Amino acid sequence: MLNPVRGRIARLMLFGRRDKRDAFERQAEKVFPSVFGTALRLTRSREDAEDLAQEAIVRAYDAYDRFDGTNFKAWILRIVTNLYINKYRQRQRGPQMGSLDDEGAIEPMAADVVVPDRVLFDEALGAEVEDALANVPQDFRMAVILSDIEGLSYQEIADATNVPIGTVRSRLARGRSMLRKGLEEFATREGFLKGQSND
Amino acid sequence: MINPLDLHGLADEQLSPEEAARVREALKSDPTAVVEFNSILNLKDFVKERAACYKSEETWVVCVGRLNELDRARRVEGFVHRYAWGVCAVLFLFVLTGRMMVRGVQGQTVQSADLFHGTSGLIPHQMPVSADAAARDRWLDEVLGQAKQAIDTNRVAVVGGASGIWNGLKVSQLELVDNGGRLKLVIVPGLVNWQDTALMPGQPPVYAGVINGTNCVAWNSHGNSLLLVAQRPYDDLQSVAARIALH
Numbered sequence: 400m401l402n403p404v405r406g407r408i409a410r411l412m413l414f415g416r417r418d419k420r421d422a423f424e425r426q427a428e429k430v431f432p433s434v435f436g437t438a439l440r441l442t443r444s445r446e447d448a449e450d451l452a453q454e455a456i457v458r459a460y461d462a463y464d465r466f467d468g469t470n471f472k473a474w475i476l477r478i479v480t481n482l483y484i485n486k487y488r489q490r491q492r493g494p495q496m497g498s499l500d501d502e503g504a505i506e507p508m509a510a511d512v513v514v515p516d517r518v519l520f521d522e523a524l525g526a527e528v529e530d531a532l533a534n535v536p537q538d539f540r541m542a543v544i545l546s547d548i549e550g551l552s553y554q555e556i557a558d559a560t561n562v563p564i565g566t567v568r569s570r571l572a573r574g575r576s577m578l579r580k581g582l583e584e585f586a587t588r589e590g591f592l593k594g595q596s597n598d
Numbered sequence: 599m600i601n602p603l604d605l606h607g608l609a610d611e612q613l614s615p616e617e618a619a620r621v622r623e624a625l626k627s628d629p630t631a632v633v634e635f636n637s638i639l640n641l642k643d644f645v646k647e648r649a650a651c652y653k654s655e656e657t658w659v660v661c662v663g664r665l666n667e668l669d670r671a672r673r674v675e676g677f678v679h680r681y682a683w684g685v686c687a688v689l690f691l692f693v694l695t696g697r698m699m700v701r702g703v704q705g706q707t708v709q710s711a712d713l714f715h716g717t718s719g720l721i722p723h724q725m726p727v728s729a730d731a732a733a734r735d736r737w738l739d740e741v742l743g744q745a746k747q748a749i750d751t752n753r754v755a756v757v758g759g760a761s762g763i764w765n766g767l768k769v770s771q772l773e774l775v776d777n778g779g780r781l782k783l784v785i786v787p788g789l790v791n792w793q794d795t796a797l798m799p800g801q802p803p804v805y806a807g808v809i810n811g812t813n814c815v816a817w818n819s820h821g822n823s824l825l826l827v828a829q830r831p832y833d834d835l836q837s838v839a840a841r842i843a844l845h
Contacts, residue, residue, distance in 0.1 A: 571606060
């Protein structure tokens with residue numbers, strides 16, 4: 400496997416400034432839906448998401464010389480989450496708490512299932528997923544977004560959020576559990592399930 | 599009982615091969631865990647398939663605009679960083695060289711009248727009592743210094759001399775006598791640009807002027823500037839200049 404340091408040096412030597420810009424723009428445009436989508440899911444505000452995405456792209460371009468040439472999407476999403484944590488997090492309303500209870504018990508997802516998977520996942524649409532996700536507390540939501548939507552590994556999520564891998568696993572499990580509960584509540588509220596109720 | 603985190607890890611393919619094998623083995627005898635595991639997989643697939651794909655062309659265009667601004671700023675920064683000192687040095691040398699050339703060609707600008715009036719502050723040098731040529735030469739060296747190379751002192755009678763500093767210039771003055779009467783010769787080392795004078799036709803090329811109603815001619819010779827003042831016509835002054843100037 401190519402030494403990442405050598406790869407970076409070779410890239411800098413071979414490419415002029417214009418080539419560097421072109422290379423960055425090609426990679427960034429390809430992953431921009433992920434950048435913007437993650438920003439939107441984190442901030443839950445279109446205006447903040449646009450600012451966050453723009454800032455992340457500019458920061459990434461500024462730091463492009465330090466990119467080791469491995470996973471560009473994971474690298475730029477790390478910038479997005481760090482920017483979000485440092486800049487936007489304080490301003491966010493809604494479910495914030497999560498970190499204080501990271502070590503709590505993991506509730507099984509299937510144990511008290513009100514709605515079978517088959518029914519739930521057939522009826523719910525993308526909008527319901529986003530709404531349910533928006534109601535998951537921030538830290539857990541971040542883990543679910545980076546893992547299940549953006550496909551990052553546990554190590555990449557740990558690097559992006561500056562927490563140990565054990566915390567990532569815990570947050571992911573709890574985030575999924577909360578997400579599923581949110582979808583179930585929606586399904587029950589909307590009456591997808593005739594004859595299925597909590598009564 | 600299987601750790602729920604291991605089930606999530608298996609679903610995410612984030613366990614080591616050994617851990618994954620262990621969990622799969624345990625699943626064979628734990629139907630509750632199998633249900634949980636399948637539920638995790640179903641949720642993962644569902645979220646991945648149904649999550650919205652957010653595209654924002656407008657935001658991307660703005661991003662590209664900001665990258666262009668960043669590139670422009672970097673280009674200017676790079677140019678300034680690399681070439682600013684060089685450009686400054688070149689400009690400085692250019693100014694310096696130009697000034698030296700102008701000064702070399704035109705020298706300091708001097709009003710003939712100002713220079714002449716400035717000689718009133720010069721310190722007179724007492725002439726040697728003896729008519730010894732060597733003593734006279736020593737006296738002339740004392741008065742004129744290097745300016746001695748500008749004139750032939752043997753072609754004119756010198757009856758007095760003074761020297762000093764005027765406006766930063768070392769100035770020498772000689773009192774001369776010939777058939778036409780007395781003349782004053784002022785010598786300044788270096789070339790000056792004579793103001794308030796006009797070039798006369800004929801040889802040598804001299805500049806004619808007037809100081810308090812008295813005619814004067816000025817010329818440059820051997821790196822010195824000379825001003826001859828006397829109450830006589832210009833062509834007479836020009837011929838005296840021709841006589842004493844060293845060619």
